[in-house]
Amino acid sequence: MEWTAWLDAPEYEFARQVLQRGVATLYFVAFLSSLNQFPALLGERGLLPVPDFLAGSNRLRRPTLFSWRYSDRLLRAVCWGGMAIAASLVFGLPQLGPPWVPLLAFLALWLLYMSIVNVGQTFYGFGWEMLLLEAGFTVAFLGSDQTPPPRTILILLAWLVFRLEFGAGMIKIRGGREWRDLTALYYHHETQPMPGPLSRQAHLLPKAWHRMEVLGNHFAQLVVPFFLFAPQPLASVAAGIIVFTQLWLVASGNFAWLNWMAILLAFAAVSDPVAHAVIPAIPLDWHSEAWGAGAPAGVGSQAPVAWLVVLLFGTVLLLVLSYRPIENLLSHYQLMNAAFNRWQLVNAYGAFGTVTKQRIEIAVEGTLAAEPDDTAEWREYGFRGKPGDVRRVPRQWAPYHLRLDWLMWFLPLRTVHERWFYAFLAKLLEADRPTLRLLRMDPFDGERPRWVRVRSYLYRFSTRAEFRETGQRWIRIPLHESIPPLSLPPDD
Known part of the structure; x- marks a missing residue:
């Protein structure tokens, strides 16, 4: 032919x-x-x-x-x-x-x-x-x-x-x-x-x-x-x-x-x-x-x-x-990352139509104290990919996809009051092992915290002068408490 x-x-x-x-x-x-x-x-x-x-x-x-x-x-x-x-x-x-x-x-x-x-x-x-x-x-x-x-x-x-x-x-x-x-x-x-x-x-x-x-x-x-x-x-x-x-x-x-x-x-x-x-x-x-x-x-x-x-x-x-x-x-109303059929073939793509001007990070903390007052010692959970420790060098993960860390970035852009996030906090209170394995660091080594809370911080990269002085790669400023202390209901 x-x-x-x-x-x-x-x-x-x-x-x-x-x-x-x-x-x-x-x-x-x-x-x-x-x-x-x-x-x-x-x-x-x-x-x-x-x-x-x-x-x-x-x-x-x-x-x-x-x-x-x-x-x-x-x-x-x-x-x-x-x-x-x-x-x-x-x-x-x-x-x-x-x-x-x-x-x-x-x-x-x-x-x-x-x-x-x-x-x-x-x-x-x-x-x-x-x-x-x-x-x-x-x-x-x-x-x-x-x-x-x-x-x-x-x-x-x-x-x-x-x-x-x-x-x-x-x-x-x-x-x-x-x-x-x-x-x-x-x-x-x-x-x-x-x-x-x-x-x-x-x-x-x-x-x-x-x-x-x-x-x-x-x-x-x-x-x-x-x-x-x-x-x-x-x-x-x-x-x-x-x-x-x-x-x-x-x-x-x-x-x-x-x-x-x-x-x-x-x-x-x-x-x-x-x-x-x-x-x-x-x-x-x-x-x-x-x-x-x-x-x-x-x-x-x-x-x-x-x-x-x-x-x-x-x-x-x-x-x-x-x-x-x-x-x-x-179209002037161009869709970004849209599928037009149930088989997800021949789709529309695009990313970052707008750029975020400030970096807001969500930090999750827990305490073993009986009451979450000013005397409580709060310890922060460490994530694998998202910024947390201000001295830590960010890691290269791509092409591997850290799904929890990516969703954490979206929280301050949308709302922290998402169903999956409250379920995540409950799993931390239970010291759920599969959930903890998604994290880089559990500050309680598998022990159940009595309370967890969520705080928001403004993050920015340190200048070269700031890094020489402090050794910090990030400068973070506390903003507010996004979710007040939560605990599991008492057992009957």
Whole structure:
């Protein structure tokens, strides 16, 4: 079938290898994160128990394996199964077989993780959850080592990068004034949800540098994405710019797998000749003998006919579903991180339309005293990722996702009076071991406190002079008591 010859993109084998193995790696991290945190947050005895959620009237709006039954044991089985499948893809084992083998492997990852996300409630309400789902579904159609990379799927992956980058750029232009007057980075490194070890150094850079950062961001998100669809080597250059800017975000913050996914997806636009020119160790021939890349031009695709039918089905499906995201990008009322169908495919993305100007941190304290008066000794709980100890260097966690710490950042922006947070305080009063394992430090070493309270602080990075004088990386100022002392009701 000569008309199918254009479907083959033999010059993008390196891109396929990076996309399949990289996306599978992020699925492994996502399942590992859920294995370690989901039972304490959402399990049978979690802060927002899934069985209670499933008993609600709106529980079946989105598909999940847990709609029939949830148990922590089943959740762990799903996580372990997902990690095993993801690991096999990282090592390239399914890719050695026919193209339907990696297809089924990625679709299994998509379905298993979607089952978790769709019962994850507020702890899974992040844009990178749907990004991982969409990426996994799309990458599933890249085939195996026995077939050439499919051009239509590579274009659709570039379209995903375009929506991710251009959507974020438009959200910023339509959002806070700080993005238009180039002052957003005066604040962002300090007030972002979870700073990394280099965030303070980035914040202390000159304001002229921060203005250049914003200009570079606008260029990378509003101009560069269009060149992903240009002829080579322009498309590869555009991908390289996106990779570079995303690596800066990786170095200066902790955004789970968002930035890593953008880096991986950008490789959909990198051709083998360009990759070989940059890194000569990358071969140019790859699997040419296996799938007949050296066949004469005009003889049609070298992939099996049945596989071509599957490819065309996946291509048409994703193209049809692209209507709503295109409409959203053109709208003055652009939605950010929105899914337009129950399968979370071809979504709208974007982040930080406005930048928080001050950092308010929620501190949780407990005491063993019988009465929470002025004589009580209050001890503060330590979190793994969110700022607390003013001398502690922020850790690098991405692409691993600390869900409790991220939700703690949202509390002062919304309200501390959220149901899950009061459930969290009750678990601390019970000295619940699964909950305490989510923390970096329990000041009571497993003993039950008599009282807990919540206080708010204003945090800012210390200047270089302040750090030399005090050794503190953060300066914090007490604001108020957000929740007065609470205790468990007395036993009958």
